[in-house]
Amino acid sequence: MKRDAVFTWAAIVVLGGLSAWLGWWLGQQALWPEEKPAPPGMVVTEVGQLAPPLTLPDLRSGDPVAVTGPGRTRLINYWASWCGPCRKEMPVLDAFSRQQGGNGIKVMGIALESRDEAMAFIKDVPVEFQLLVENPGPGDSSVQLGNRRGILPYTVLIDADGRLLKTHYGAFPDAESVREWARP
Numbered sequence: 408m409k410r411d412a413v414f415t416w417a418a419i420v421v422l423g424g425l426s427a428w429l430g431w432w433l434g435q436q437a438l439w440p441e442e443k444p445a446p447p448g449m450v451v452t453e454v455g456q457l458a459p460p461l462t463l464p465d466l467r468s469g470d471p472v473a474v475t476g477p478g479r480t481r482l483i484n485y486w487a488s489w490c491g492p493c494r495k496e497m498p499v500l501d502a503f504s505r506q507q508g509g510n511g512i513k514v515m516g517i518a519l520e521s522r523d524e525a526m527a528f529i530k531d532v533p534v535e536f537q538l539l540v541e542n543p544g545p546g547d548s549s550v551q552l553g554n555r556r557g558i559l560p561y562t563v564l565i566d567a568d569g570r571l572l573k574t575h576y577g578a579f580p581d582a583e584s585v586r587e588w589a590r591p
Contacts, residue, residue, distance in 0.1 A: 442555035446546040451553060452571045458563075461548050466518060466525050466538040474539065474548070476569045479513045482589055485549040485561040487520045488528035492578035493560045497532045499578075503585040504536040512564075512589055519543035519559065564589055 445451045452458050458475040465472050474483060484500055486493035497516070504514035514536040518525035522540050529538065541547055553574045554561040564573040572591065579585045 440556050440558070443545070443557060445550055445555065449546055449551065451555065452551060453553070454571055454573065456571055457569050458565055458571050459551055461551070463517060463539040463541050463548070464522075466522065466529070466540045469522075472515075472537065472539055474515060474517070475565060478567060478569075479510075480567050480572075481513045481515055481565045482585070483552070483563050483565065484514070484516045485519055485554065485559055486516055487518060487543070487559055488524050489520070490559045494528075494532060496560050496578035497534050499580070499582055499585060501534040501536060502582040503579075503589075504534075506582060506586070513537075515539060517541055517548065519547060519549065566591070 450459070460476060461474040462471045463474055464470065474481070482500075482503075484496070486497065488494070500514055500516065503512075507514065516534070516536060516538045518528070518538060518540045520540070520543060525538065525540050549559075549561050552563045552571060554576075556576065558576045560578050562575040562579070563571060566572050573588065575588060579588065
């Protein structure tokens with residue numbers, strides 16, 4: 408009888424572990440959708456390549472702003488007001504931006520939604536770093552810079568020469584995690 412009890416418990420442990428792993432794996436599939444192909448004719452920048460020239464309007468003034476190209480190292484974060492993790496991440500990015508000052512990494516946020524929606528959002532969640540706006544779609548600049556999964560928030564790091572250094576899916580929990588990730 409003892410042998411049957413040991414076998415039963417072993418089976419429960421193995422099946423429980425397998426069930427937990429399967430649940431985790433299925434959850435990962437839901438959290439990270441498969442990569443989508445880029446629209447015909449669009450070149451997606453890979454890590455290590457120069458980012459394409461990109462200019463977008465400033466959210467507040469409407470003036471055109473060069474996003475890519477030579478200059479300071481830039482952390483570019485794609486977000487939208489309807490994105491819960493984006494809402495939580497904006498103060499984190501703002502704190503990181505303030506720590507960088509005028510000579511460190513320049514933080515830029517790109518709202519993938521209408522100007523009106525983004526303006527309403529920043530009234531609730533004000534930030535000091537530069538915000539730009541772009542209409543979302545299968546060929547928006549986040550896709551050009553590697554976001555083939557369509558996930559927000561999505562962040563890229565571009566060096567002073569305009570080369571794509573890193574990409575990051577999901578929100579950063581705190582300024583320290585941004586700082587760690589942004590190290591070259």
